[in-house]
Amino acid sequence: MLSALSRPSLNHLLRSCNDAQALVQIHAFIVVTGSLSYPHSSGHLIAAYARVGDIVAAHSVFRTASNPNIFTWNALIVAHSRRGFPDQVLRFYRLLVSQGRPRPDSSTFTVTLKACAKLFDFRSGQEVVAHASDLGYSHDVFVCSSVLNMYAKCGNMNDAMRMFDEMPRKDIVSWTTMITGFVNAGNPLEAIEVYRKMQAEGVEGDGIVMVSLLQACVAFGDMGIGQSVHGYMLRHHIETGVVVETSLVDMYAKNGFLETAHIVFEKMSSKNVVSWGALISGYAQNGFASDALWMLIKMQEFGFCPDSVALVSGILACSHIGFLKLGKSIHGFIMRRFDFDHILGTAVIDMYSKCGSLLSARELFDRVCARDLISWNTMIASYGVHGHGKEALLTFLELSKTELKPDHATFASLLSAFSHSGLVEEGRHWFNLMRQEYRIDTSDKHYVCMVDLLARAGHVEEAHELIQSMPDEPGVAVWVALLSGCHNHKKLELGQYAAGKVLELCPDDLGIYSLVSNVFAVAKNWDKVVEVRRRMKNMGTRKVPGYSLVEVEGKLHAFRMEDRSHPEYEKIMDLLKRLDIEMRKLGYKPKTEFVFHDLDEEVKERMLGNHSEKLAIAFGLLTTSPGTRIVIIKNLRICGDCHDAIKCISEIVNREIVVRDVKRFHHFRNRLCSCGDYW
C-alpha cells in the first residue's frame, strides 16, 4: 500500500523534477495516492510537464483536474507562454474569461499581456488592460510594466509614456521597459534620457538595463557612450551573462571595433549561437569576409550548429569577395536544414547576383515563396548593377501586380538600373511617377541616379537644372555624376563648375580627384590641375590598396597591383606581354592618364600593365578551360585603361569576362561592353 506524500514535499518534488520519465512515475504515484486534489498540485504537475517539454501531457492534466483553480489555469497559460505559443496563451485567457471563474489574478494578466506584446496585438491588449483594471489591478507593478511593454511593442510610446508618468511606484523593470521601448522606436536619445532619470531617482541599472543602453549606443552610432557603459559595468560589478556579454560584442562589432569585439568574445564566460552570430555578422558587415567565414567554421568546431543568422552573415561574406563556390555550398546547407525565410532567401539571391550569376539569382527568386519588398528590391537592384535596365523595369511591373507597395529603395534601384543602361526616357518617366503617383519623397540617392542618367546621355544642362531644383543641398555624389557627364561630353564650362563643387565637398576617393584633374586638364586650366594634384598627394596616405579576386576551381586567388608574390607571376606577365601585342593591333593604346604619379610614359605603361584586374584575368585565362567565363571582383573602381584593355582581351581570347567593381558589373564579350564608358 502506497502512502501519500505530504503536500509540501509533493510540490517540492514536482518543482525539482526535470526528467520526463521520472515525472510520469511521480504522476502515476500522485494518481494512485489521490494527492491530485491537493490545492496547487495539478498546477505544479502541469508546470513540470511544460518544463520537460510535454505540453500534451500538461493539457491532459488540466482537462482531468476536477476543479481547476487560478493556479491550475496559470500553470497552463504560463506553459504556453514559455514554449513560445502566444496565440495559445490568448486562447486560454479568453476561455478562462468566458467561463467567469476562477477570477484571473495578477499573473494571468501579466502573462497574457506579454503574449499580446509578442503578437503586436494592440486590440487584444487593450481588452486585457480593461479587464485588469476592472478587477482592480491598475496599480499592480507587475501588471503595469506588462501594459507598458505591450504599448511599447505595439509602437505606442505615447500611451506608454503617459501611463509611466502616472505610475505611483516604478521599479527597475518598468524603467527598463521604457528604455528598450525608446530604443526600439528608433529614439535612442530619449532612451538615454529615461536612464538618466532612473539614475537620478536612485535606481541602479542591472545587466538588462545595460543591454538596452548598449543597443541605444549602437542606434546612436556613438562608440564613446558604448565604452562608458562598458566601463560603468566593470566599475559597478554589474552581473553579466551570455546576453549582456553578447550585447557588448555586438556594440563593439557594429561600431567597427572588431579587435575589441573579438577580445570581449574570447573572454566570455559562456557562449551560445547568438554570441557567435553577433561576432560573425560584425565581421561580415564591416567587410572582413575571411574573418567572418573563419569564425563560421570555428563555431562548428566548438560544437555549435550555425543558425540562420550566422549563415546569412556567411552568405554576405561570400557576396563581398565573390566566393561563389562557398556561397553555393552554404546555400545547400541552408536547403538541407532550414526553410527559406525572407531574409535567408534575399541574402542568397543577392549572393548569386553579386558573384556574377544573375540567372541563378533570378531562378531562386522565382522559386522561393518567401518574398517581401526587400527581396523584390534586391532583384531589381541586381538587374540594375548588371546593366539590365529593361529586366529591372519588367520586375518592377511584376511587383506592381502584388500587394506590396514600392518604396524609396525600390525606386532608387530602378532609377539606378535605368542610368546604368542608358534608358533616359524611362528614367524621366518613372522619376516623375515616383513623385506624383507614388508620393515618395526624393532623396539624394534618387537625384544621383537622375543626374547620372541625364548627364551620361549628354543632357548636362537638364541635369544641372535638376540639381538646382533639389530641396536640400546636393551631396558630393550628385556633383560627381554631373562632372563625369560633362567630362564624357566635353562640356568644359559646366564641367569645371561641377569640379569646383566636388572639390568643395572634399571626397576621399582618389579616382574622383583624377576625374576632377582631368576635366581641368582638358580645359587647359593648368593652375587648377596643379592644385588638385597637390591635394591628391596629400591624401596619399589614405589610399586604399586595390586588389582583384578571381575564383578558379572553387579557390579564391587575390592579386594586388604589381604582385610578384604569386607563384605563377612569370607566366602571368608573359601572357600579358603577348596579349599586349595583339591588343595594340586592335587599336588599344595605354591610357597613361590613369597613373597619378609624375613618371616617364614608359614606366606609366608598365604600371598600367600591372593593375590587379589584368593580373587576375591573365591568371584566370591560364587556369581555366577555353570558353569559360571569368569573373573578377575588384574592391575599387575599375580604371579606364583596364576597361579598354579588357574589351580587347575579351575579343582576342573569345571569352566572356565580367568585372565587378564597387559600383556595378562590367560585362565584356567581344569588344562589347554593356555599360559604355567606364565611369
Add this chain to the structure above:
DNA sequence: CTAGGGTTAG
C-alpha cells in the same frame, strides 16, 4: 506562489 524588462541577419 507565480508572473513583468534582454542578445545575432537580408
